[in-house]
Amino acid sequence: MSCDFKDNFLNYISPLEPEFFKNKLVLDAGCGFGRHLYNAALFGAKMVGMDFSDAIESSRENTRMLRNVYLVKGDIYNPPFTDKAFDFVYSIGVLHHLPDPEKGFCSLLRFVKNGGSIFIWVYSDSRKFINALLESVRIFTTRMPFTLLKIICFIFAALDYLITLSFKLLNKIGILNKIIEKITFERIKVYMRYPFQVTYADWFDRLSAPIRFYYNADDLNGWAKRAGLKKVIISPTGNYGWRLYGEKE
Numbered sequence: 001m002s003c004d005f006k007d008n009f010l011n012y013i014s015p016l017e018p019e020f021f022k023n024k025l026v027l028d029a030g031c032g033f034g035r036h037l038y039n040a041a042l043f044g045a046k047m048v049g050m051d052f053s054d055a056i057e058s059s060r061e062n063t064r065m066l067r068n069v070y071l072v073k074g075d076i077y078n079p080p081f082t083d084k085a086f087d088f089v090y091s092i093g094v095l096h097h098l099p100d101p102e103k104g105f106c107s108l109l110r111f112v113k114n115g116g117s118i119f120i121w122v123y124s125d126s127r128k129f130i131n132a133l134l135e136s137v138r139i140f141t142t143r144m145p146f147t148l149l150k151i152i153c154f155i156f157a158a159l160d161y162l163i164t165l166s167f168k169l170l171n172k173i174g175i176l177n178k179i180i181e182k183i184t185f186e187r188i189k190v191y192m193r194y195p196f197q198v199t200y201a202d203w204f205d206r207l208s209a210p211i212r213f214y215y216n217a218d219d220l221n222g223w224a225k226r227a228g229l230k231k232v233i234i235s236p237t238g239n240y241g242w243r244l245y246g247e248k249e
Contacts, residue, residue, distance in 0.1 A: 030094030
């Protein structure tokens with residue numbers, strides 16, 4: 001929790017607004033260190049965070065002051081909950097790391113009440129060249145010892161952050177402001193908002209996760225149709241990911 005992730009969460013979860021969460025029982029499936037869980041709880045939901053990894057301990061530390069947060073270590077394929085337990089289930093940046101992402105999606109849907117809703121965010125396949133280049137590098141990085149990989153990620157993150165910092169400083173010069181704004185890539189604009197720790201963590205996530213799948217709108221439409229969802233909204237997050245929101249009959 002190196003910074004405030006409220007705007008980050010709202011960008012992921014769009015078009016949902018903070019008011020949507022009030023008084024709902026909500027599951028964050030794959031909550032990690034709790035950055036989204038924390039803000040959903042502040043929006044007024046009774047939150048249950050679940051993660052398969054020891055990151056659940058970080059969630060405990062980051063949300064210990066919130067009385068409306070409950071945590072469990074669990075598996076998305078076999079969550080330890082009663083069917084139709086939740087008003088809303090969301091999973092951001094998680095399903096695309098599973099061996100069978102759609103199976104994970106269907107598993108989570110079991111725990112949504114009739115009339116409740118589900119939301120997911122997954123990687124986009126729109127940047128085909130960059131994705132292919134990244135996957136060619138990941139052939140090696142996913143097999144490295146973590147100690148070595150952390151050093152490599154730190155170097156990449158440091159270079160990345162220096163570029164971002166340069167644009168950020170130039171953007172503050174009045175006569176250059178408009179020019180810098182026009183030529184700055186969207187990716188750099190995103191990272192301008194965050195400290196170095198976020199860049200470093202993202203590089204580690206990018207190069208260490210054993211599995212990554214990429215999707216498009218047609219893929220998610222297929223998921224929603226096979227799941228029998230209604231009021232489906234599918235939208236992109238730039239070229240990086242796709243959102244799917246749907247309601248259960």
